[in-house]
Amino acid sequence: xxxxxxxxxxxxxxxxxxxxxxxxxxxxxxxxxxxxxxxxxxxxxxxxxxxxxxxxxxxxxxxxxxxxxxxxxxxxxxxxxxxxxxxxxxxxxxxxxxxxxxxxxxxxxxxxxx
Amino acid sequence: xxxxxxxxxxxxxxxxxxxxxxxxxxxxxxxxxxxxxxxxxxxxxxxxxxxxxxxxxxxxxxxxxxxxxxxxxxxxxxxxxxxxxxxxxxxxxxxxxxxxxxxxxxxxxxx
Numbered sequence: 001x002x003x004x005x006x007x008x009x010x011x012x013x014x015x016x017x018x019x020x021x022x023x024x025x026x027x028x029x030x031x032x033x034x035x036x037x038x039x040x041x042x043x044x045x046x047x048x049x050x051x052x053x054x055x056x057x058x059x060x061x062x063x064x065x066x067x068x069x070x071x072x073x074x075x076x077x078x079x080x081x082x083x084x085x086x087x088x089x090x091x092x093x094x095x096x097x098x099x100x101x102x103x104x105x106x107x108x109x110x111x112x113x114x
Numbered sequence: 115x116x117x118x119x120x121x122x123x124x125x126x127x128x129x130x131x132x133x134x135x136x137x138x139x140x141x142x143x144x145x146x147x148x149x150x151x152x153x154x155x156x157x158x159x160x161x162x163x164x165x166x167x168x169x170x171x172x173x174x175x176x177x178x179x180x181x182x183x184x185x186x187x188x189x190x191x192x193x194x195x196x197x198x199x200x201x202x203x204x205x206x207x208x209x210x211x212x213x214x215x216x217x218x219x220x221x222x223x224x225x
Contacts, residue, residue: 031210033212035213041217042202042215042217043202043204043213043215045212045214048210048212050210055210056211056212058212089157091157091158101148101163101206101209101211101213102148102160102163103160103213104160105158105159106157107156107157108156
């Protein structure tokens with residue numbers, strides 16, 4: 001069964017460092033998302049991406065965050081200068097088309113900021 | 115602020131019993147409703163989705179939606195120890211819209 005692939009599975013970084021989390025969505029999916037989940041808290045929407053541009057973003061997704069789809073397969077989330085509170089599990093998700101709202105989530109990337 | 119509320123639990127049910135999980139949401143414009151299962155340290159896994167008022171059954175799972183009461187529920191029949199997990203209710207708007215998640219209800223199925 002097709003799956004969303006995320007790398008790295010776990011990254012440890014120092015506060016202030018830049019981090020790039022990578023995702024390979026399912027090949028025929030058109031909509032892409034990043035969600036995060038701080039340990040013990042709810043899953044929170046960060047950003048959605050369609051047709052090579054951001055379609056919606058949350059208040060969490062400030063100027064420190066950016067997304068891009070550098071080629072036909074990868075979808076990346078960049079955090080420019082990490083803070084302690086960025087420590088979380090980051091989930092990439094994709095959606096085949098607008099006919100259904102059924103997301104497929106990746107396994108997640110755990111980010112630990114020291 | 116759109117909210118999705120769930121009882122955090124834990125909800126403890128004996129093996130073979132019916133587990134009933136509940137969720138309320140604040141945005142009356144919500145159009146799509148999802149139940150995800152999440153094991154500790156893992157990503158959410160879709161259990162069921164429902165768009166219309168009423169019941170939707172899939173195997174041991176039944177989702178119930180009441181838009182007038184802004185209430186969604188999930189029934190798990192013949193609960194198994196492998197059903198022990200956190201169940202996340204998620205609510206969305208129109209097509210391809212973002213999902214708003216509840217904090218989840220932790221279910222424990224005891225032998």
